[in-house]
Amino acid sequence: MRKIVFVFLLVLLFGILLKNTAIAQKDSVYHADFSANYFKSYLTDTRDLLLSPLHWNKWEWGGAALFAGTSVLLINHDLQIYNYFQENRSEKTDRFSKNFLEPWGSGVYSMPLMTLFYLQGTICKNNRSKKTALLGIKTYLLTGVAVTIPKMLFNRMRPYQNPVPDPNQWRGPFAGTFYKSFPSGHTTSVFAVATILSSEYKNTIWVPILSYSIATLSGLSRINDTKHWLSDVFGAAVFGWSMGKLIHSANNWKVSLSPYSNGSTTGVYLSVPIGNNRSCYNNRLVAI
Secondary structure (H helix, E strand, C coil), X not given: CHHHHHHHHHHHHHHHHHXXXXXXXXXXXXXXXXXXXXXXXXXXXXXXXXXXXXXXXXHHHHHHXXXXXXXXXXXXXXXXXXXXXXXXXXXXXXXXXXXXXXXXXXXXXXXXXXXXXXXXXXXXXXXXXXXXXXXXHHHHHHHHXXXXXXXXXXXXXXXXXXXXXXXXXXXXXXCCCCCCCCCXXXXXXXXXXXXXXXXXXXXXXXHHHHHHHHHHHHHHHHHHCCCCCHHHHHHHHHHHHHHHHHHHHHCCCCCEEEEEECCCCEEEEEEEEECCEEEEEEEEEEEC
């Protein structure tokens, strides 16, 4: 079952890559390869992620407050929602979760998919495919490390770890035993990679729809499997989406070329971002 589902999705997404090859060759200027700079970016991106709250504006702080409020609301309904999932649980939902959904969160499907992107990009000289693969792999690895921090700080018990599931079991960072329920690691990873795919192929409308649909179902399957509460899944989805957006933004250097002529000089303007502010550009006229 897993093989059939995986092969079908790979063929489907491979079609996206072939369809977008010509476009990507024209508009992609990001040099994507396993270079020293790529591995160095793991450190610089980690630094930027840690320091990003220092640069939040009022809207981003407002979003954080909204996230906190929504999380509290969901926590108050976690047990009711968990019971609903368990009452409707069946062999079919377990099988669907095991063969189709859980492997996306664990990387069993997503990392081979990123490998396919990289191979297709290498063979077809499609820089966007290679960039997607490299960012997807980096995002998956960095997110997997980052999510352990709130897991250890909150130290929430999973539903199956109590004889009677109790969503209010938060042990804190000094309990000695770590239960790691909040947030969901699987959901964080699958949303982070889905965000990279959706950001790179946002103009192919069904790629974001398919990516986020799989991510959402994968997250909800963790409730079916008694691994997490809904608030764990929601927190992870927001965390994973944020990680994906931050990493994609940090590596999305938009270099543009535009024709120029004033009668005596003909050439092109080369526009490249400078510093850490991607909204600041340095324009250079290259005469022909």
